[in-house]
Amino acid sequence: xxxxxxxxxxxxxxxxxxxxxESTVVLALKxxxxxxxxxxxxxxxxxxxxxxxxxxxxREDNPELVAAHExxxxxxxxxxxxxxxxxxxxxxxIAGTHGKTTTTSMLAVSLTALGLDPSFAIGGDLNExxxxxxxxxxxxxxxxxxxxDRSFQKYSPEVAVVLNVELDHHANYASMxxxxxxxEAFVARIVPGGTLVVDTDHAGAAELAARVSGREDLTVVxxxxxxxxxxxxxxxxxxxxxxEVTVRLDGRELVFTVSVPGRHYAHNAVAALAAGVALGVxxxxxxxxxxxxxxxxxxxxxxxxxRGVQVIDSYAHHPTEIAADLEAINAAAGAGRVLVVFQPHxxxxxxxxxxxxxxxxxxxxxxxxxxxxxAREDPVPGVTSDLVIAAAxxxxxxxxxxxxxxxxxxLVAGMAKEGDLVLTxxxxxxxxLGPEILARLA
Numbered sequence: 001x002x003x004x005x006x007x008x009x010x011x012x013x014x015x016x017x018x019x020x021x022e023s024t025v026v027l028a029l030k031x032x033x034x035x036x037x038x039x040x041x042x043x044x045x046x047x048x049x050x051x052x053x054x055x056x057x058x059r060e061d062n063p064e065l066v067a068a069h070e071x072x073x074x075x076x077x078x079x080x081x082x083x084x085x086x087x088x089x090x091x092x093x094i095a096g097t098h099g100k101t102t103t104t105s106m107l108a109v110s111l112t113a114l115g116l117d118p119s120f121a122i123g124g125d126l127n128e129x130x131x132x133x134x135x136x137x138x139x140x141x142x143x144x145x146x147x148x149d150r151s152f153q154k155y156s157p158e159v160a161v162v163l164n165v166e167l168d169h170h171a172n173y174a175s176m177x178x179x180x181x182x183x184e185a186f187v188a189r190i191v192p193g194g195t196l197v198v199d200t201d202h203a204g205a206a207e208l209a210a211r212v213s214g215r216e217d218l219t220v221v222x223x224x225x226x227x228x229x230x231x232x233x234x235x236x237x238x239x240x241x242x243x244e245v246t247v248r249l250d251g252r253e254l255v256f257t258v259s260v261p262g263r264h265y266a267h268n269a270v271a272a273l274a275a276g277v278a279l280g281v282x283x284x285x286x287x288x289x290x291x292x293x294x295x296x297x298x299x300x301x302x303x304x305x306x307r308g309v310q311v312i313d314s315y316a317h318h319p320t321e322i323a324a325d326l327e328a329i330n331a332a333a334g335a336g337r338v339l340v341v342f343q344p345h346x347x348x349x350x351x352x353x354x355x356x357x358x359x360x361x362x363x364x365x366x367x368x369x370x371x372x373x374x375a376r377e378d379p380v381p382g383v384t385s386d387l388v389i390a391a392a393x394x395x396x397x398x399x400x401x402x403x404x405x406x407x408x409x410x411l412v413a414g415m416a417k418e419g420d421l422v423l424t425x426x427x428x429x430x431x432x433l434g435p436e437i438l439a440r441l442a
Contacts, residue, residue, distance in 0.1 A: 001053070001055050002025045002132065002133070003121040003131075003132045003133030004081050004082060004085070004121065004133070005017055005029055005034055006028070006029065006032060006131070006132075006134075006135075007121065007133050007134075007135045008081075008085075009032040009033055010032065010135040011085075011135060014048075015029070015032075015033075015034040015035070016035040016036070016037075016044070016046050016049075017029075017034065017035075017036055017037070017044075018036070018038070018039065018040045018041075018044050018064060019036060019038060020038070021038060022038055026038070028131075040062055040063055040064050041063055041064070042063045042066065042067035043067075044064055045064050045067045045068055045071070049068075049073055050073075051073055051074040051075070051076050052064065052065070052068045052074075052076070053076045053077070053078055053081045054075060054076070054077060054078065055077075055078045056077070056148070056151065057375075057376045077154075078151070079146070079151030079152070079154040079155070080154055082121055082143060082154075082155070083154045083155050083156070085141070086119075086141045086143060086155065086157075089139055089140060089141035090158050090159075090279060091141050091158055091159075092107065092140060092141065092142045092143070092157055092158065092159045092160075092161075092275055092279060093143050093144075093145040093152065093157035093159075093160045093161070094107070094163070094271075094275075095145040095146075095147055095160060095161065095163070095183070095186060096147075096161070096162050096163030097147070097163075097164050097165060097168050097318065098163065098166070098264070098318060098320055098321050098324075099163040099264065099265075099267075099268045099271075100123065100146070100163065101122055101123045101299065101315075102260075102265060102268045102299050103163060103268040103269075103271055103272050104120065104122045104123075104142055104144040105122055106268060106272040106293045107120075107142045107272045107276060108120040108134070108142050109289075109292060109293045109294075110272065110276065110286055110289035110290045110292065111140060111142065111276065111281070111286075111289070112136075113292045114281065114285060114286065114289050116136075116138045116140060117137045117138040118134075118136045118138050118140040118141065118142050119134055119135050119142070120134050120141070120142040121141075121142075121144065122142075123146070140279060145157075145160070145186065147169070147179075147182060147183065148168075148169040149172055150172065150182050152186045153182065153185045153186050154189075155186075155189060156189050156190070156191055157189070157191070157194065158190070158191050158194045158195070159195045159196075159197065159275050159279055160189075160190050160194070160195075160196050160197070161198075161272075161274075161275050162183060162186075162187070162196065162197070162198045162208055163199050163202070163205065163268065163271055164199060164202035164204055164205050164320075165179060165180065165202070165205050165207070165208050166179075166204050166320060167179055167352075168318055168349070168353075169349075170348045170351070171377070176204075180204075180207065180208060180211065183208050184208070184211055187208070187218075188212075190218060192217040192218075193217055193219075194217075194219070195218070195219045195220075195221060195278040196209070196218055196219070196220050196221070197221045197223060197271055197274045197275045197278060198220060198221070198223070199224050199267055199270075199271055200222040200224050200226065200228070200229065201225055201226060201229075201267065219278070221278060223267070223270050223271050223274050224267070224270075230249075230274075231247055231249045231270060231273065231277075232247060232248045232249075233245065233246070233247050233266065233270055234246040234248055234253065238261060238331050239257075240261070240332055241259075241260070241261050241300075242257055242258060242259050242260070242261060243257070243260075243261055243262070243263075243265065243266050244256075244257055245257070245258055245266045245269060245270065247270055247273065247287075249273070249274075249277065249283050250283070252283070254283060254284060255287075256269070256287040256288060256290050256291045257291040258290070259291075259294050260299060260300050260328075261300065261331060261332045262300070262324060262325065262327060262328025262329075262331070263324070263327070263328070264324040264328070265299075265300075265328070269293075272290060273286055273287055299314070299315060300313075300328065301313045301314075303424075303434035303435060303438060304434070304435070304438045305438075306438045306442045307416075307441045307442070308417075308418030308419055308420075309417070309418065309420050309421070309441055310420075310421050310422070311421075311422045311424070311434045311437050311438050311441075312329065312421060312422070313423075313424050313425075313431050314426075315425075315427055315431075316426070317344070317345040317425075317426050317427040318349070318353065319353055319356035319357050319359070319360045320360075322342070322357060322360035322361065323363060326338065326340070326361075326363040326364055326423075329421055329423055330363065332421070333420075335419060336419035336420045336421055337365035337366070337417070337420045337421070338363075338364045338365050338420070338423060339365060339366050339367070339368075339412060339415055339416060339421070339422045339423070340361060340366070340367040340368070340422075340423045340424075341367075341368045341370070341402075341408055341412060341422070341424045341425065341433060341437075342357075342361055342367055342368070342369050342388070342425045342426055342430070343369075343370040343372075343373050343426030343427075343428045343429070344357060344370075344373065344385055344388055345373050345375065345426055345427040345428055346375055346377050347372055347374060347378075347379060347380040347383045348377060348380070350385070350388065351380055351383045351387070354383075354388045354391060355387065355388075355391040356391075357391070357392075358387070358388045358392035359391055359392070359395050361388070361392045361397055362392055362396055362397040364397070366397075366398040366399075366400070366415065367392060367398065367399050367400070368399075368400045368401075368402050368408060368411060368412060369385050369388055369389050369392070369400070370402050370403075370405065370408070370430060371384070371385050371402075371403055372384065372385055373427065373428025373429065375427075375428065385401065386401075389401055405429065405430075405432070408433055408436075408437070409433060409436040409437045409440045410440055412440075413437060413440035413441050416437075416441065422434075422437060424437070
């Protein structure tokens, strides 16, 4: 939502809105001339408003939404607003159950480094240029396409990327069949003559590619490590907290560096490479520009080091993401231990995938598990972090429950030894613990 507000303000619109609390995002929007209120109230909807834009997280009883309905104002979903902003550009949309933010960020940074000045809208903040959105002068618009509420079906990209397809967002999808139908509807929106880039090393994405391959006006580009890939990953060599990736594209080998460790991030980078090439960006230039990507906030982001202990923050909250990030961190830790502070996200997700979350955590040397972060959801009877803890212990994990964030910094600082890596992990407010842990270690 803040990215949309920023682009609208930069395009000359008068923008106002509300957020739950003060933040650097609120301050940045105010500096652009937007009027931002803290807290939600009917009187925050301006007298001269022409419409209001909402996300799926806004409930029907929100006082500002109620006021808009009472006044007969048009209510526009954020995806419709983003689709309108992309309409006059060459749109590139990044979708998938995992990796959307990272891949979108890689493209935004690398295309900017090449002087193409793309517009972009991302679900996270870049480490550079330090924003989640930009209104560029170039013809390309790179957008993260969210499947969680089916809103990515609003877009009509020239190039679309599907990184993986898995069951998630259980409040909106009851089965894998519904997930596939939703992704197929997204692919059907690609403009005639457009391109779908799909990572066919992931079973769900490969199945999607098979389902849509009969469309004559669509080019399907397969990326991955398998021999049948159009853009084939030949090697991924770990270099501490980075990776060196070698790919073959159109018979030519290209080598470049990915600034975050792990096989999954290398796959994200190669998908970004294939997508940019589909838009006509020279492959060799784009490969080198991808090396300039320095990461995105909360995607294995190094928060600091104290007393020989590195503290890293991860947004991972789905079992596949948890396992992938732990695989990457274990490779980077060397002889040190990996200590995880994990916060399950959403009651619905924990109810369905709590056992898998626990199994994934067993790849850490020790884990502290917090209570569930509810976000927009109400509690579900019987669904607690105990589901995750029990599964983790069943797989041999060393797990400590923690019911208060305030207790965690001292607990972890007491556990950590020189050479260890501490990973704060989850999509909730666990991210705020990193600086507190560093302060206790100092």
